[in-house]
Amino acid sequence: MLSILLMIIFARTILISFLLYISFYAPYVAYINHVPNNNVYVLDVIEGESINKVLSKFSDYNLINKIYINIFIKANKISSIKIENIL
CATH class of the missing domain: 1.20.5 (Single alpha-helices involved in coiled-coils or other helix-helix interfaces)
Known part of the structure; x- marks a missing residue:
């Protein structure tokens, strides 16, 4: 028994x-594999902005997305964003 x-x-x-x-x-896999509907291919990054600030420009920055972004950043060992001048 x-x-x-x-x-x-x-x-x-x-x-x-x-x-x-x-x-x-x-939802994490769906978020990572999502293709946005807008046609914006240029992301303006101001010098000194944090990774989270840059990523919030193309993604809603609510609690769930913030958690998924941080998991993605840590899983891929991203510590900085390289900016190249293309002029």
């Missing part, structure tokens, strides 16, 4: 953990 109860609790815990993982991972 006790082993059946423990199996039910274990199965429920695994299912809830899986659903939580998917609920965070799927």
Whole structure:
């Protein structure tokens, strides 16, 4: 009787953990693979702006997107943005 109860609790815990993982991972993948609808290909970056400030110019800067941007930056080990003058 006790082993059946423990199996039910274990199965429920695994299912809830899986659903939580998917609920965070799927939007992250969708956010990273999103192609914007606007035709802006030039991003104006002012000297001294932070990475988050630059990224907020082409993405809504709400809490979820901020978390995903920070995960993306840390996962890809981005520490600075290189600016090249193309004139």
